[in-house]
Amino acid sequence: MCVVLGLGLIGGAATGAWLTSASSADPAARSPYTVGRSAWHSVPVDTLFPRTLDGRGAGPGGADRVWTRLAVAPDGGCAPALDPLLARALRPVGCDRLVRATYTDATTSSVTTVGVIFTEGDARAMTALRDRFFEQHLGRRADLMPRTYPVDGTVAAAFGDRQRAAWSIRVSTGMPVVVFAVSGFADGRPVTDPRPAGRATAPGAKGTVTEAGLGHEAGGIAERIERGLRRAVTDLTKKPR
16 A cells, blocks of 8 residues: 555656646746736846836937935725826726835926836737727827826825826736826826827927926836836846746
8 A cells, every 4th residue: 555655646747747847948937928018026126126226218309317215105906097088998808906106306396106007908909909099199198198096105195197297008918907107296186188198208309298297207106116017027038937
């Protein structure tokens, strides 16, 4: 009986090792889509949303920026962060999880909420969504602006829907995420003419939003959060499982 039990344990261990090896060798299990979809809980919060962001050359005229994180919102669904029309536009890829944080610049004169939507879409669905945003100019529509994440007791306490001044929405095709950012003035003033970041930073652009650099804030922070997440997901796909 001991011999039979021993052979069973050896056989079970060998089978387990084979299954583990086969799983780690499966390209689908190591793809940026599989790994990226669970990155909201596998990537440390300080990696996903660094306490400070280096915005070297990210300001108007190539000026440097430094952004400081004020708070990170609890992860959850997309409903609190998306206006209904934006939620409808993203429906083809679904929303698995949303994480958000709010930052302020070094002068504490502007505040920016940045969010990462981890979708349920595959590469084909994400590419189709990216193409639709580009072809239909969905990223320019003010009725598709993301919502803010105000933080009590900080310069972002009064950062609500009426304070939204500039925004950026980035649909990734290398991983199942949509990154957005929306910026405004830290003094809580309402903005009647919000601008998409691309227009606010275009050569020759005029207006309060442009002159305050709020388009650079939204675009620069969204770009850096997406870049950092892409780097983290790439590292995770290379790690042995």
